Amino acid sequence: MTSRIPTSTSISESSVIAAPLAKVWHLIKLQEFHHFWTKLAKSHHVKGVSHETDVVKWTFKDGTEQEVKQEEHSSIDHFITYSVISSTPALTYSSVISTIKCYAVTTGPNEGSTFVQWSANFSSDADAGVIEDAKFKRKEALADLANTAVGKK
Secondary structure, three states: OOOOOOOOOOOEEEEEEEEOOHHOOOOOOOHHHOOOOOEEEEEEEOOOOOOOOOOOEEEEEOOOOEEEEEEEEEEEOOOEEEEEEEEOOOOOOOOEEEEEEEEEEOOOOOOOOOEEEEEEOOOOOOOOOHHHHHHHHHHHHHHHHHHHHHOOO
C-alpha cells in the first residue's frame, strides 16, 4: 500500500451544528475542550508559562500530552487560533497552527444552526500520515462538539 503524497500542508474540516451560535461558541475554550472532545481526558491552564497569552495542557486518553498556546481570540468574530508548543511524545513535524471559526446560519433550512470550520496549517515537514490523521481527528472532534451542543453527550 502506498502512502498518498500531501498536496498541501493545510487542512480544513467543517460542520453545520444544529445549535445556536451562542451555545456552540461557549464550548470553544481551550481549557474546556475536554467537555466535548471525547479523545481528551482533561485540559487545564498551565500557570506561570506566559504573562501575555493562555497556555493550556491537553491530556489525551491515549497518554499523549500537548501544551497549546492561544494565539488569537475574538468573541466578536467568533474565532480562536492556537498552536502546539510542546508534545509528549514529540511531534514528527516542526509546527502547526489551528483556527476554529464559528458562524451563525441566518437563513435557509439550517437557520438557527452554527457553521463551524476547524483548519490547520502545518510546517512543510508534515507528511501525508500527519495530514490524514489531523483531518480524521478534526472530523471526530466536530462530531463530538455537535453531540455536546445539542445535548447528546
